[in-house]
Structures are given as structure tokens and as C-alpha cells.
Amino acid sequence: MVSVLLGFSAAASAVEPAVLPSSVRAPAEKLRDAILSGSKAADWTREITDLAGPRMPGTPGDRAGVAAAVALLKSQGFANVRAEKVMVPVWVRGVETGEVVSPAPHALALTALGGSVGTAPDGLEAEIVRVGSLEELAAAGASVRGRIVLVDRPMSRTSDGSGYGDAARVRSTAPSLAGKLGAVGCLIRSVGTDHDRMPHTGGMRYEKDAPKVPVAALSVPDAELLTRLARRGPVRVRFTLGCHDAPEAESANVIGEVPGREKPNEIVLISGHLDSWDLGTGALDDAAGCGIAIEAARRIAELSPRPRRTVRVVLFANEENGLRGGKAYAADHAAELDAHVAAIEADLGQGPPFGFSWDAGAAAEAPLKAIAGLLAPMGADHLVAGEAGGADLTYLLTSGIPSLGLLLDASEYFDYHHTANDTFDKIDPRVIDRSTAALAVAAWVLAEMPVPLERIPPEKRQLPAWVR
Amino acid sequence: MVSVLLGFSAAASAVEPAVLPSSVRAPAEKLRDAILSGSKAADWTREITDLAGPRMPGTPGDRAGVAAAVALLKSQGFANVRAEKVMVPVWVRGVETGEVVSPAPHALALTALGGSVGTAPDGLEAEIVRVGSLEELAAAGASVRGRIVLVDRPMSRTSDGSGYGDAARVRSTAPSLAGKLGAVGCLIRSVGTDHDRMPHTGGMRYEKDAPKVPVAALSVPDAELLTRLARRGPVRVRFTLGCHDAPEAESANVIGEVPGREKPNEIVLISGHLDSWDLGTGALDDAAGCGIAIEAARRIAELSPRPRRTVRVVLFANEENGLRGGKAYAADHAAELDAHVAAIEADLGQGPPFGFSWDAGAAAEAPLKAIAGLLAPMGADHLVAGEAGGADLTYLLTSGIPSLGLLLDASEYFDYHHTANDTFDKIDPRVIDRSTAALAVAAWVLAEMPVPLERIPPEKRQLPAWVR
Numbered sequence: 001m002v003s004v005l006l007g008f009s010a011a012a013s014a015v016e017p018a019v020l021p022s023s024v025r026a027p028a029e030k031l032r033d034a035i036l037s038g039s040k041a042a043d044w045t046r047e048i049t050d051l052a053g054p055r056m057p058g059t060p061g062d063r064a065g066v067a068a069a070v071a072l073l074k075s076q077g078f079a080n081v082r083a084e085k086v087m088v089p090v091w092v093r094g095v096e097t098g099e100v101v102s103p104a105p106h107a108l109a110l111t112a113l114g115g116s117v118g119t120a121p122d123g124l125e126a127e128i129v130r131v132g133s134l135e136e137l138a139a140a141g142a143s144v145r146g147r148i149v150l151v152d153r154p155m156s157r158t159s160d161g162s163g164y165g166d167a168a169r170v171r172s173t174a175p176s177l178a179g180k181l182g183a184v185g186c187l188i189r190s191v192g193t194d195h196d197r198m199p200h201t202g203g204m205r206y207e208k209d210a211p212k213v214p215v216a217a218l219s220v221p222d223a224e225l226l227t228r229l230a231r232r233g234p235v236r237v238r239f240t241l242g243c244h245d246a247p248e249a250e251s252a253n254v255i256g257e258v259p260g261r262e263k264p265n266e267i268v269l270i271s272g273h274l275d276s277w278d279l280g281t282g283a284l285d286d287a288a289g290c291g292i293a294i295e296a297a298r299r300i301a302e303l304s305p306r307p308r309r310t311v312r313v314v315l316f317a318n319e320e321n322g323l324r325g326g327k328a329y330a331a332d333h334a335a336e337l338d339a340h341v342a343a344i345e346a347d348l349g350q351g352p353p354f355g356f357s358w359d360a361g362a363a364a365e366a367p368l369k370a371i372a373g374l375l376a377p378m379g380a381d382h383l384v385a386g387e388a389g390g391a392d393l394t395y396l397l398t399s400g401i402p403s404l405g406l407l408l409d410a411s412e413y414f415d416y417h418h419t420a421n422d423t424f425d426k427i428d429p430r431v432i433d434r435s436t437a438a439l440a441v442a443a444w445v446l447a448e449m450p451v452p453l454e455r456i457p458p459e460k461r462q463l464p465a466w467v468r
Numbered sequence: 469m470v471s472v473l474l475g476f477s478a479a480a481s482a483v484e485p486a487v488l489p490s491s492v493r494a495p496a497e498k499l500r501d502a503i504l505s506g507s508k509a510a511d512w513t514r515e516i517t518d519l520a521g522p523r524m525p526g527t528p529g530d531r532a533g534v535a536a537a538v539a540l541l542k543s544q545g546f547a548n549v550r551a552e553k554v555m556v557p558v559w560v561r562g563v564e565t566g567e568v569v570s571p572a573p574h575a576l577a578l579t580a581l582g583g584s585v586g587t588a589p590d591g592l593e594a595e596i597v598r599v600g601s602l603e604e605l606a607a608a609g610a611s612v613r614g615r616i617v618l619v620d621r622p623m624s625r626t627s628d629g630s631g632y633g634d635a636a637r638v639r640s641t642a643p644s645l646a647g648k649l650g651a652v653g654c655l656i657r658s659v660g661t662d663h664d665r666m667p668h669t670g671g672m673r674y675e676k677d678a679p680k681v682p683v684a685a686l687s688v689p690d691a692e693l694l695t696r697l698a699r700r701g702p703v704r705v706r707f708t709l710g711c712h713d714a715p716e717a718e719s720a721n722v723i724g725e726v727p728g729r730e731k732p733n734e735i736v737l738i739s740g741h742l743d744s745w746d747l748g749t750g751a752l753d754d755a756a757g758c759g760i761a762i763e764a765a766r767r768i769a770e771l772s773p774r775p776r777r778t779v780r781v782v783l784f785a786n787e788e789n790g791l792r793g794g795k796a797y798a799a800d801h802a803a804e805l806d807a808h809v810a811a812i813e814a815d816l817g818q819g820p821p822f823g824f825s826w827d828a829g830a831a832a833e834a835p836l837k838a839i840a841g842l843l844a845p846m847g848a849d850h851l852v853a854g855e856a857g858g859a860d861l862t863y864l865l866t867s868g869i870p871s872l873g874l875l876l877d878a879s880e881y882f883d884y885h886h887t888a889n890d891t892f893d894k895i896d897p898r899v900i901d902r903s904t905a906a907l908a909v910a911a912w913v914l915a916e917m918p919v920p921l922e923r924i925p926p927e928k929r930q931l932p933a934w935v936r
Binding site for chain 2 (some may be wrong): 196197
């Protein structure tokens, strides 16, 4: 989500609406303005979060989310509503506590990273070694043996969320590096831009040859506290994590459709992911994306005529800690992937939107510029070529399906991301309506335009390194 | 802290510096500007919070706070540094958990109110009755029997903190009313202005004749969730509180002095309170007030000549749940209360300051206006007559000691007040320096001016109703 945004300033699009016939353009403009006047995207976000709660893959909340989404799509008149079974990994958080033992009694606000092993039941106590970066950790060498490593590396606040990648790399890399150096545990400053006593969880995978040490995220104030205390002298901490893996369980991708009037077998896929981390109710990550996709499709369904092709809403399972939903979708629908003319995901909160990232054949640029032109009056006309779409679309890449990512302002997103604070009260209807309008316009045009976007050329149809 | 601020616009002071001789004014102006150029108030706030952690009365953290404060005052050259023993009530929080049982699985972010009884060890489960005010609770009558009452009454954000009084009254009144009506438990929307999943604790006392029901504060998002769910139908919740009273324990008022050059037995008392609630480290409430008072006195001590009278820093014990520190001070120092020429407390966060509330004889107004005049260039020249000072000064009222309260902008204070989020990272040195300058100027003038403020007239020397 990060590197793709670097070509930003060069990518501001010229407005070329003339590429599209007025039979495509005029309904798009009406759709845009009608949604900006008010939409139900926030209502659908509320339905999912209130009626299911946290939706950690394979848990009762996850199953409640699937049920709520199916009921919602049926109630709103979608066609072919179904839940397609996906087996997902299950990781259970269990108890988690932390404290400073010396020099002073402090409770620590911490939470296990998803995938961490637990500590012994009575916890893990050791002196900390504080580092500010992966480089400092590597340089610390044997001095971390028998210690708990604290990595206090801040994340930058940016409007495009580009501070996330570097900080998340520290989160995913530090535990295995600490384990290899002989550390007994790892505490990592939360990947977040807030100053709340709210740790941010997130996914983590041990390297194959690394000893598995328990790893937790500290809230930003707690990481800063430990850094200050470490400047004074030795700091001992104790923490207990009860987390562990459990047997795989059943979840589902939830699907509903607006059937195309002329080419119902050709599909524009629009999506979010239905699962969430367990601390909050995943309102921003990613019930909002689901709400945006559902409402965009619902408003397209109200148009007369309906679009030429089918608009398919897919609410993916298990984005957060496995991508099994995206993988299962690609496998289950292998026979019709050639008929997917585009795939779009919204998975960076509620917005507001500022454009789309895209990955397709070079000839796709002209019609995409035309779509951007339709969104210029609302400031959502930036196009960024390169890696695109959400993580759930990764397994569609190899079929060459043109994919788009809804670019959303993420300057506040990482204040809440993966914390207990990611709850429905953070959703602003006026903001999420804008994102819904942008997605609806793109989906309508892609479903209605006479000739589909050029597909990703065969030589570029590789899975990215991080999923290979 | 609320009603006194209503006469605000009428109270803006005329500048009357001429009341004070230049030997008082000129050092005051130098002191003000020097402190605005940089102070160590934030450093002292950090020392207390980092080295002691949460300072719940009677706990090891509280004792660590006393030790840290004594060491700090000694290291900074204060005279007559001592810890004066105070016996304090002890209330232990214990385990606390909460969840929505139906219609959907949600964890609830809640915390017991100080003084609450606990639930049975396996918790309390019942359907909720949701009300929006004390009036609605009273009107609910017998319908709450056997239920858990949810009081979802928001607090207003105001710059003077005046939204707190009404909301805190609901917090202190609702539990006993719910108990009398036959409820089995009570959940109260946090008295706070934030939207974080951070419950705000606070003090609560059962009425003598009321059944004691367990009572917890919900975070604002959780209260709003329950209100939304209650609109749909029945809501069952379960919560467990392990809180209980424990035997009284020892704490202390910490004192240090800048001895007066001419009248060392006459005392200007400046103060904050050293104890805090247990969830955070009480950086804003009230290590900041301690830091402001310590730094103001330290800077006065650097003046040449030192002031005529003694400036005594008092860091009170047990403000939060007992006022035993204020009460003990009044008793222990009964013989010298007539020699206290003024008492000031800082207990509304870090600032910035906008003036002083005051309670004294009518003739005090002219010199107080002169002090305000000295603070006009920094916008801290509002004077509000009436109830004044902090809660710790209450027991000094009956001796007629003129008391002042440092008026601080509290528009963000109640985002953090009494939560786990009240930690040192919220302190802004530039802001707390302003508050320090205002307190230092007032303390200097009161300690140096030739004739002390007129005392509170005998007919007004009554304890307020809430402590009688």
C-alpha cells in the first residue's frame, strides 16, 4: 500500500471524459451527486459491527458477521446472495498482562501480535534492551541474550498512509531477529500514530529458522515510558500472554450481485473484508469497506437501466491473518476469472477518497482517466499506476484481472487501526458517503463501458513476493 | 468548580498595578517572563509519574510518589522538607470484565467507580434498562427491578470544565437511586469528552439508606453501543467487578518551603495533590499541579531578595477518594492557620491558565486585580469571585484563609481525566510553563506585598455542603 504511492505528483490525471459515451457518463454523474447527497454506507457499517461485534476469523463473532452480512444483502434485494465456505486459521488471544517490575510499579498497556506464541502461564520476566530500529537491534548482538527486546520505532503520520509500511516491517521482522539473537521476548512500539494507551495488534509470522519468542505491541505512551526509564538505568518488565493457535474453523466469503442486463456473466467485483481483529469491532478495518461496497452496488442497482455487466459484491473472509478468503475465491471461481473485467477493494478506512491505484494493461489508462475526470469535482481524481487493490485481490493477479484500489485519506486511520478504539462511533457519514460515491462511479463505468479495460499483460501476472 | 465560573464575563479585571509598589511589581514581571521562557514544571511532572507510576492512596505507588516528591524537593534545595503522615482509606480495584451477552458478542470497556462494591466472583448478568438522565431513571420506577441500569448521559466539552459538574452529579447520584429502585447493578457512561474505549473512573459514595449495587463506568463508545442495541430490543450484559475496601493505610502530605526573609512564620501555601487514580499515572491529575507548584516555588527561591513571607509547597495526599490529606493538614497545622495569608491549588490539568478564582474579604479585590494586571499580557487576568481553590483547601476555609484557584483551560482535560490515558506524554512543556508563570506571579506577590489579603469574613467560613 506504500510504495505504489510514490509516483503521486506525476499521476494527477487530465480530464478525458470524451472517451466515454454520454450514456455512461450521464448516469455516473447522477449517481455521484445522489450519493454525495446522502447514503447508507454508515448504516451498513453499523449493522455489521453492532450485530456481530469483533470478527476474528473462525470465532462466533466472525460467524455472526457472515450471518449479518447475508441477511443485509438479502434485505437489500441483492441477487444470488450466498456465503461461500472458507476454512481459516484460528489464533486465540487469551489473557494478556504486563507490568514494569522495577524501577517503579507501572501497568503496561500491551497486546499480543497475531500469531505470537504465549509465555509460560506465570509470565516472562527479564531486563529489557531498548533499541530504536532494526539496525540497532542487529547491532545489539549478544547483549540481548536472555533479555526482552524493546523496539521503540515511531510511525509517521501521512495522508496516504505511507508511514505504515516501514513501521509494519519492523513489527514483522523484529521478533525473529530478536529470537535469533537469544532474546526471550519482544515488545514492539505499536504501529500507530496516536498517543493513546491503546496497543495496536497486527499480523506477525516467525521466520522458519527463528526461535519463537512471545511478542506483544506496547501502546505508544508505554513504549515511550520504557525508553525514558531505560535512560535512567536497568528496567525489568514482566508480561504474560495466553495466546495460542487453535484448530482451523469455518468462515465464509459473503457474496451478493446486481445482475448485468446484457452480459450477466461478465463481472465487476467490488469488495471489502468482513473479518476484523478482536480488540475493537473493526468499523474502520474493514466494516467501512464492506459498507462502501454494499452501498455502491445498491445504488447502482437502483439505476435504470441497470449496467451491462454484473456488479458482484464480495466481502472477504480472513484478510487479517491468512488471506484465505481471497485465496479461496480465486480457487472457487477459477472457471469464471477470465470473465472478471475488474476488481476493486476498499480497505483503508472510511476516507475521504482521493482517487484510485490501478494495475492493468497500458490501454486501460485512457478510460481510467475518464473515470477520474468524473470524480474531479470531488477531488478524487488521482490515479496511481502500479501495485493496486487490496490484499484480498492478490490471488486474482495471476489471471490478469485489472484491479483498482480505492485511495483513501489515511491521516487519522492509524490512530485507531487494529486497536480497541476501532468502533462504529469513529464513522462519519459525510466522509464515508464520499468514498461510496467514488467507488460507485468507478464500478458503474466499468460495468457499463462498451469495451472492458485491457487486462494485466501476461508477463506481469506474478504474485508479489510477500505471498509467494 | 462549575457554578463559580458563571459570572465570567463580568469579572474581567481592570489593570490596577499601581496598588502594588514597584518592588513587588518589577520582580513579578521578571519572574513571569523568565518562566515563560522555559521552566522545569514538565520535568517535575515526569519525575513523579515515571518514578512512582499510579498513586492510588495507600498503595506502593502512592508511597513511591511520596518518596519521589521528598527526594525531588530536597534535591532542589527546598527547606524543611518532610512527609507528614496521613491515614487514608484503601479501595482495591481487582479484576474487572464486561461483555454483551445478547444480541451480539461484544467486549465492554468498563471500570469500577471508586467506592463501588464488587459483584459475585462469577459476575452479574441481567437485562439492561437504558435511561438518559436521572429524571428518566426516577421515572423508570419499578421497571428497573432485577435489571442493570444503563445511564447514558453525555458530558459537554467546555473551556472552563463546567460540563463536569452536572455529569459528575449523575455519576454520584445514579447508583443509589438505581439501588433504591431495585436494580441489581449500574453502568454509567463515563464522565468524559472523548470517544476512546477508555472508561473514566471517579469517586462515588452510596447514600446511607440505599442498597449498594455494583457500579462501573463504560467508555463513551460502549455506552453508545448499548444505547443503539437497546433501541433494537432486549440487551443482556454481564460484568464482573472484584473491587473491595481494604484496611486504612499510611500516606503523607509532602511539604517543602522557601523561607520568608522577614516574616518566615507567615505562609503562602501553594499546592497540588500527589495521589492519583490507578488507571493512568495521573500526569494531568495532578502531577501537573504538583509540578507547577514545585517549579513556581523553586523560581521564587531563586529571586534576590527572597519574598518577605514563606512560600510553602504542599503536595496533598488522598484528594481523589477521601480528602484526608486536606483534612489532616488543617488539623496538624491548626496552630498556624491564622498565619496562612493565602492558599492556592492547581488541580485542573496543565493549562493554559486564564486567571484565578478567589474567596477572601472584599478588600482583597484590589490587590488581586493588580495580580491579574501582571498576568494580562499572557491572557491570564480573569478573576472570578466565589467558591475558590481546590478540594484540598476546603478544610482551610473555616480559618478564613484567603484561597485562590488557578483557572486552567480544561477543554481537553476531560478527554483524559481519570483514565488510563492520563500519562506523561500528554504534558506540553510550553503549556505547563504558562500555568507555572501565573502561579509564581500570584505566589510571589502574595508573599511580598506589604499588607496581606483581607481574610474571608467570619460569617462565610462554612464548609460546603458536600463535605459536611
